Amino acid sequence: IVLTQSPGTLSLSPGERATLSCRASQSVSSSYLAWYQQRPGQAPTLLISAVSSRATGIPDRFSGSGSGTDFTLTISRLEPEDFAVYYCQLYDSSPLFGPGTKVDVK
Amino acid sequence: EVQLVESGGVVVQPGGSLRLSCAASGFTFDDYAMHWVRQAPGKGLEWVSLISWDGDSTYYADSVKGRFTTSRDNRKNSLYLQMDSLRTEDSAFYYCGKDKGGHDYRVLEYWGQGTLVTVSS
Numbered sequence: 001i002v003l004t005q006s007p008g009t010l011s012l013s014p015g016e017r018a019t020l021s022c023r024a025s026q027s028v029s030s031s032y033l034a035w036y037q038q039r040p041g042q043a044p045t046l047l048i049s050a051v052s053s054r055a056t057g058i059p060d061r062f063s064g065s066g067s068g069t070d071f072t073l074t075i076s077r078l079e080p081e082d083f084a085v086y087y088c089q090l091y092d093s094s095p096l097f098g099p100g101t102k103v104d105v106k
Numbered sequence: 107e108v109q110l111v112e113s114g115g116v117v118v119q120p121g122g123s124l125r126l127s128c129a130a131s132g133f134t135f136d137d138y139a140m141h142w143v144r145q146a147p148g149k150g151l152e153w154v155s156l157i158s159w160d161g162d163s164t165y166y167a168d169s170v171k172g173r174f175t176t177s178r179d180n181r182k183n184s185l186y187l188q189m190d191s192l193r194t195e196d197s198a199f200y201y202c203g204k205d206k207g208g209h210d211y212r213v214l215e216y217w218g219q220g221t222l223v224t225v226s227s
Contacts, residue, residue, distance in 0.1 A: 034213050036151075043201055043217040044151065049210045087151055091212035094165060095141070095153040 001026045003090055003098035011106040018075040020101045022088035027068045032092035035064055035073045038100075039084045047086075048073065078103070108132040108216045110202050115221030122192050122225070128185040128202030128218055136160070136180035139205035141214055142187050144198035144223075154200070155187065156212065170196075192225045199223075 002025040012018055022033070031051045036044040046055040048064040051071060061076040075082055083105055088098040114126040128140070142154040155176040156165045164176050175188040185202050199222050203214035 030209075032212075034210070036214075038151075043219050044214070045217065046206070046213065046215055049206060049213045055215070089151075089213070091210070094167070095143075095156070095212050095214075097143075097151040097153065099150050 001090060001093075001096060003088060003096055005086075005088060005098040005101045007101060008099075009102045009104060011104055012078055013106045014078050014080055016078050018073075018078055018082070018103055020073040020075075020086055020103075022066075022071040022073070022098050024069045024071075024090060028071075028090060029092050031067075032090060033064075033066070033071050034089045034091060035062075036087045036089065037082075037084050038087065039081070044087065075103075108204060110204065110216060110218030112200060112202050112218045112221040115200065115223045117224045117226060118192055119227050120192060120194055120225055124189045124192065124223060126187040126189065126200055126202075126221060126223070128187075130183045130185065130202075130204070133204065135178075135183040138207055139211065140176075140178060140185045141203040141205060142174075142176060142185075143201045143203055143214065143217075144196075145201070145220070146195075146198045149198075152198075156205070157185070189223070192223075194225050197223060197225045 006021045035048040038044040052064040085100045090096045109131045111129045157176045173191045199220040201220045204216040206213040206215035
């Protein structure tokens with residue numbers, strides 16, 4: 001299976017809505033899809049698992065959706081700390097990360 | 107508070123060996139599987155290995171299979187990555203991660219800050 005993420009870079013302003021896509025080359029079984037955020041110079045942090053379940057302490061402006069081969073991470077209103085790189089991860093077998101989407105300031 | 111602290115990253119020559127360590131605290135270590143994930147500077151994330159809670163089962167990415175060995179010492183709340191026959195393409199930050207468990211087995215719930223391995227002559 002190959003994971004692709006689009007766009008590669010998303011340039012937005014604070015307060016705008018961000019929509020990030022993750023596509024798998026084969027259908028994903030049983031919601032085994034997670035999202036991580038990595039801020040510059042920091043380790044990744046878990047945002048969402050099982051397609052749409054937010055991790056502990058993650059604000060509700062982050063939401064995940066999708067099924068089969070197409071998944072989406074939505075940030076409803078960008079805060080300054082949300083400008084980062086976002087990775088999707090498949091975990092129905094060995095963990096597999098997508099290449100990432102960078103959200104930067106327009 | 108969950109804490110994961112990696113150590114052992116240095117500059118090593120191609121063909122050399124290195125052992126990374128990860129000290130865990132803030133959770134019941136022997137209840138959870140653990141991971142290693144790496145990231146070359148400026149690049150994306152690559153999963154490296156997974157070890158079960160008891161150390162009896164290990165899994166590796168094809169890129170490191172046969173060269174890297176993951177182990178754990180539950181008495182010391184520590185995770186290890188023995189890296190042999192190192193190649194320049196193994197240069198990366200190496201992160202240890204705590205598995206989330208349950209349905210989310212193979213999700214990395216918490217990450218350490220990473221340790222940098224540079225393979226260069």
